[in-house]
Amino acid sequence: MSSYRVSPVPVITGEVTVPGDKSISHRALMFGAIATGTTHVSGFLEGEDCLATLRAVSSLGVSVERPGPGLVTVQGVGLDGFTAPQSPLDMGNAGTAMRLFMGLLSTQAFDSTLVGDESLMRRPMERVAKPLREMGARIATVDGRPPVRISGGARLHGIDYALPVASAQVKSAILLAGLRAEGETTVREPAVTRDHTERMLQTFGCELVVRSGTVTVRPPAGLAAARVAVPGDFSSAAFFIVAACIGAREPFVIRGVGVNPTRTGLLEMLALMGADLRLLNHRSCGAEPVADIEVRPARLRGIVVPERLVPLAIDEFPAFFVAAACAEGETVVTGAEELRVKESDRIAVMAAGLSALGVTNEVLADGLRIQGGPVGAGKVHSRGDHRIAMAFAVASLRAAGPIEIQDTANVATSFPGFVQLARSVGLAIDECA
Ligand code: S3P
Numbered sequence: 001m002s003s004y005r006v007s008p009v010p011v012i013t014g015e016v017t018v019p020g021d022k023s024i025s026h027r028a029l030m031f032g033a034i035a036t037g038t039t040h041v042s043g044f045l046e047g048e049d050c051l052a053t054l055r056a057v058s059s060l061g062v063s064v065e066r067p068g069p070g071l072v073t074v075q076g077v078g079l080d081g082f083t084a085p086q087s088p089l090d091m092g093n094a095g096t097a098m099r100l101f102m103g104l105l106s107t108q109a110f111d112s113t114l115v116g117d118e119s120l121m122r123r124p125m126e127r128v129a130k131p132l133r134e135m136g137a138r139i140a141t142v143d144g145r146p147p148v149r150i151s152g153g154a155r156l157h158g159i160d161y162a163l164p165v166a167s168a169q170v171k172s173a174i175l176l177a178g179l180r181a182e183g184e185t186t187v188r189e190p191a192v193t194r195d196h197t198e199r200m201l202q203t204f205g206c207e208l209v210v211r212s213g214t215v216t217v218r219p220p221a222g223l224a225a226a227r228v229a230v231p232g233d234f235s236s237a238a239f240f241i242v243a244a245c246i247g248a249r250e251p252f253v254i255r256g257v258g259v260n261p262t263r264t265g266l267l268e269m270l271a272l273m274g275a276d277l278r279l280l281n282h283r284s285c286g287a288e289p290v291a292d293i294e295v296r297p298a299r300l301r302g303i304v305v306p307e308r309l310v311p312l313a314i315d316e317f318p319a320f321f322v323a324a325a326c327a328e329g330e331t332v333v334t335g336a337e338e339l340r341v342k343e344s345d346r347i348a349v350m351a352a353g354l355s356a357l358g359v360t361n362e363v364l365a366d367g368l369r370i371q372g373g374p375v376g377a378g379k380v381h382s383r384g385d386h387r388i389a390m391a392f393a394v395a396s397l398r399a400a401g402p403i404e405i406q407d408t409a410n411v412a413t414s415f416p417g418f419v420q421l422a423r424s425v426g427l428a429i430d431e432c433a
Contacts (some may be wrong), residue, residue, distance in 0.1 A: 001406060002395055002403070002408050002409045002431065002432065003070045003405055003406045003407065003408055003432045004405040004408050004419070004431060004432070005402055005403075005404050005405075005429070005430045005431075005432060006393050006396040006399075006402065006405065006427065006428060007428040007430075008400065008401060008402065008428075009247075009248050009330065009426050010247065010252040010397065011247050011248065011249055011396065011426060012240075012243050012244060012247045012252065012425040012426045012427065013249075013250065013425060014252070015207055015252065015253040015254070015255060016240050016253075016254050016255070016425060017256055018232040018236040018237045018254060018256075018257065018415070018421070019045050019047065019232065019233060019234065019236060019415060019416060020043040020044055020070060020230035020231070020233060020328070021045065021196075021230050021231055021232065021233040021234070021258050021288075022096070022097060022414050023046050023196050023197050024228070024230045025041070025044050025192060025230050026050055026094070027045065027100070027172075027196055027197060027200050028070065029044075029050065029053050029054055029057050029064070029229060030053065030057065030100055030104060030176075031040055031223060032072075032225065032226075032228070033057045033064075033077065034076060034077070034078065034079050034082075034104065034179070035073055035074075035075060035204050035224060035225040035226070036078050036222050036223065036224055037225030038074070038075055038076070038225050039073065039074040039076060039225040039226055039228065040071070040098050040125045040227045040228070041071065041072040041074075041227075041228045041229075041230065042069065042146050042227075042228035042229050043229055043285075043408055044069055044072045044212065044230055044360075045069050045124075045233065046069070047048070047291075047412060047414050047416050048094075049092060049093060049094035049240075049414060050094075050095070052090065052091050052093075052097055053091075053094065053097045053101075053221065054072070055090070056097065056101060057064070057114055059086065059109060059373045060082040060085055060089075061077065061081070061082055061083030061207045062075065062081075063202075069151075070071045070230075072269050073288060074225075074324070075121065076223070076225050078179055078222060079130050079222060080107075080108070080109070080180065082104075082105075082108055082110075084110035084112070084152075085110075088113040088114065088115045088147065089101065089112060089113065089115070089203070089404060090114075090116065090302070091114055091116040092120070092413070093343060093413045094116070094118065094120065095119050095123055095342075097211055097280075097298075098123075098146065099128045099172070100119060100169065100172050100173055100176060101215075102114065102125070102129065102130065102139065103128070103172065103173030103174060103340075103361045104177075106137035106138075106139060106150050106154065106156065106177050106368075107154070107156050107177055107179075107181070108112050108152050109152045109153055110153075112150045112152070113148065114146060115147045117409060118384070119344065119384055119410075121145060121147075122145060123148050124145065124341055125141045125145055126144040127139055127167065128173045128174075128300075129141050130292060131159065131161045132156075132159065132169070134159050134197040135141045135157060135158070135159050135174070135178075135185070136155055136156040136157055136181075137156055137177065138150065138154045139151075145186065155182065155199070155398035156177055156178075156181035156182070156183045157209060158178055158183035159174075159185060160185075160186040160188070161186065161188065161404075162188040162260055162389055163188065163189070163190060164190075165190070166191040166193050167188055167193060168193040168195070168196070168262075170196070170216065171197065172197040172315050174198075175198075175217050178219065179206070179217065179223075180219060181218075182219070183218075183295045184218045185186060185216065185217050186214055186215070186216040187214065187215050187216075188213060188423075189214070191308065191311045192262055192311060192312065193314075193414075194247035194259070194263055195210075195260070195262050197310070198285060198305040198334045199211055199217055199260075199287035200228070200286060201217070202286050203286055204223040204224055205220070205223055206220045206224075207220070208222055218326045220378040224336065226286075227286070228286055229285045229286050229362060231257065231285040231288050231290045232254070232255070232256045232258060232290070233257075234257055234260070234264060234266075234310050235258065235263070235276055236321075236415045237254045237293060237419075238266050239390045239391065239415075240252070240310045241252050241254060241270065241277070242320070242394055242411040243286040243394045243422075244295035244317040245270055245275045245298070245326075246298075246300070246323060246326040246397050246398055247394075247397030247398070248295060248297055248427075251295070253280075253292050253293065253294050254292065254295075254427075255292045256292065257291060257292070258285065258288050258289070259279060259282075259291045260288055260289060260347065261287050261289075261312075264310040264312065264313075265313030266316040267293075267316075267320070268312075268313075269399070270283055270323060272303045272305075273301055273302070273327055273340070274298050274299055274300055274325065275295065275298050276295070277293065277294070277295055277296075278296070279293060279312055280293075290359060292377065295312045299328065300327035300328065300372075301327055301328050301329055302327045302328065302329035302370075302382075303327075303332075304331075304332040305320075305333045305334075305367075306393035307334060308337075310335050310336045311347045314338060314342075314407075315344055317336065317339055317340075318346060318387040318388045318391035319394060320333075321333075321350045321368060321370060322391045322392070322394050322395045323349070324371075325357075325359040325361075325370055325371040325372055325375055326372060327372040328372055329370065330349060330369060330370065330371050331369070331370045331372075331374070332364075332367065333351065333364075333367035334364060334366050334367040336366055336367045336368075337365065339367075342370055342385070343384070343385040343386065343387070344382075344383040344384065344385035345383075346385065346387075347364075347368055347408050349362065349382070349388055352380070353382075353388065353392055354370065356380050357375050357376045357377070357378050357392075357395065358376035358378070359371070359373065373375040374398075375399045375400065376400050377396055377400050377401025377403060378401075378404075379404040381407060382405055382406060382407045382408060382410075384409075384410050384411050385410065386411045386412075386414050387414070389410070390411060390418055393405060395417075396427060397427070423426075
């Protein structure tokens with residue numbers, strides 16, 4: 001099993017550019033596939049998760065080419081142009097791929113089955129299956145989990161659905177099914193979640209009505225192929241933002257990062273802790289805002305995280321918990337039970353890792369209480385969760401000795417090149433096979 005051995009270093013220097021956004025890369029492939037014409041994607045994340053989507057799209061009869069690094073061209077087949085796959089579609093570790101494909105495939109004429117790796121096979125799928133069934137889809141899960149079996153030929157009708165959990169994946173799956181349902185489909189969110197689907201559908205020429213907390217789609221005649229430039233992934237930048245907060249002595253810059261406000265809750269949380277963060281060179285990457293993020297040295301103090309920020313930072317908690325461990329005083333996160341159903345149970349796995357490093361913490365049903373203070377050395381298990389592996393690599397900036405991080409191969413799902421990039425700014429990571 002692959003692992004990292006990270007030796008303590010006190011400081012990082014330089015600047016970084018992170019790979020493309022995972023959420024946006026998945027959507028660019030899927031929307032390009034169901035559009036009419038050729039979609040050109042640049043800045044595509046060549047991580048395992050998005051490559052699973054790429055293979056799935058190809059298995060559905062869509063021609064996809066990769067003319068160069070980060071470049072993908074998709075020959076769209078239209079809203080009902082997919083052909084039946086020869087075998088189950090393997091989504092690997094990618095929850096986004098599985099859930100969005102559920103929406104797309106539930107309106108097709110053929111049967112399909114979706115499977116994934118060990119982690120994905122444990123994750124809840126009824127949250128998507130249930131509203132899709134209300135629309136008329138025929139979907140079966142096994143005890144609420146994959147394999148997901150979708151029977152083709154169902155005729156879907158629009159619904160007005162209030163999401164019981166704040167989830168962009170569920171919202172997106174319903175909207176994608178709504179593209180081929182009869183009548184209009186409305187999704188109501190209990191809290192704001194990432195809105196990449198809404199922005200990108202509009203780029204592909206689909207009209208949506210977006211009001212505060214609700215999105216309505218009417219089935220369009222078709223989607224028009226587009227050019228999609230994918231910004232740097234804020235969730236990947238998060239590791240360097242936290243690393244700079246705890247380990248930079250001079251201003252540290254992460255360039256070309258997507259700063260869609262539905263993703264940047266971490267910046268607000270760190271600012272509440274006293275971090276000195278600036279967004280520079282604001283620009284747009286298609287429908288998405290982009291900036292360079294500058295982090296200046298500052299001391300961090302513990303905070304009680306406002307629950308409204310949780311969905312806006314949902315993927316950043318592994319990194320944030322490391323920031324909290326390095327802050328003065330106590331940090332409390334509540335209202336974050338969704339963390340228990342990510343690639344791992346991120347509350348339990350982060351708590352165990354922090355404890356292994358001597359950081360006092362208390363597991364709450366819906367969050368974690370962390371006492372900032374010295375970080376020790378030791379062995380932590382990522383449980384195959386990419387973001388947990390990277391978060392503990394960042395903790396080496398304050399560790400008393402080496403940290404061994406087990407089960408790190410899945411870093412390649414979201415952040416190919418993480419080790420090299422981290423080394424380039426001074427982190428001392430050795431990879432062991
Ligand atoms: C994502 C939505 C979030 C997030 C995931 C990507 C997306 O999941 O955690 O990494 O691309 O829509 P939930 O919708 O389950 O919160």
